[in-house]
Amino acid sequence: METRSITAEVPMVPRMTEDPAELVPELAAVSAALFKVTGNGSVPRSTISLVQLRAGQIVGSTYLTVLHTGFLRKAGESEERITSVATWQDSPYFTGAERAALALVEAVLQPAAHGERVSDELYAEAVEHFEDKALATLMFAIGQVNFFIAVALIAKPVPGRSFNDPWK
Numbered sequence: 001m002e003t004r005s006i007t008a009e010v011p012m013v014p015r016m017t018e019d020p021a022e023l024v025p026e027l028a029a030v031s032a033a034l035f036k037v038t039g040n041g042s043v044p045r046s047t048i049s050l051v052q053l054r055a056g057q058i059v060g061s062t063y064l065t066v067l068h069t070g071f072l073r074k075a076g077e078s079e080e081r082i083t084s085v086a087t088w089q090d091s092p093y094f095t096g097a098e099r100a101a102l103a104l105v106e107a108v109l110q111p112a113a114h115g116e117r118v119s120d121e122l123y124a125e126a127v128e129h130f131e132d133k134a135l136a137t138l139m140f141a142i143g144q145v146n147f148f149i150a151v152a153l154i155a156k157p158v159p160g161r162s163f164n165d166p167w168k
Helices: 027-038 045-059 062-074 079-083 085-090 096-109 120-129 132-154
Strands: none
Touching (some): 062 079, 085 096
16 A cells, blocks of 8 residues: 655545546435434534534544534634634533533544443433433434545545535
8 A cells, every 4th residue: 555755745636536426316315314404403503513523633534624614614613613623622612512522423433442432421421411302413413424424535525625516
């Protein structure tokens, strides 16, 4: 396997030249359903975007990181909150509910050294901040970003381009 020099420039072209959504048009219905589920209003859109930004950071996807940073900026989030998502554990900018949500996405995406990824203690903390529907919605929001992680890492859409047009 060839490795790229850390100082080499990264090309601004997608790895997969054709848009996977055009190759598999059935994706549109799945994607629309996932966005509808996560947009049901039980969890603030900002919390969902914070979680999805953190997911992009954890898996090392520039595309997802830039995408969700842009969503947060458009929603009026402060630069302090956006930039401190990577270090949320010691940042003063997040609520208890946001911290529980960020801890959940980290637990799901990072292997646990011992025991379950989502411990009973973490689940209990999340339940303190989210009612049943909201916790289910948050769970689906983490699943939604996980669904798109494979696209971001395999196809490598171009960061910073329109969400609807990263392949052009």
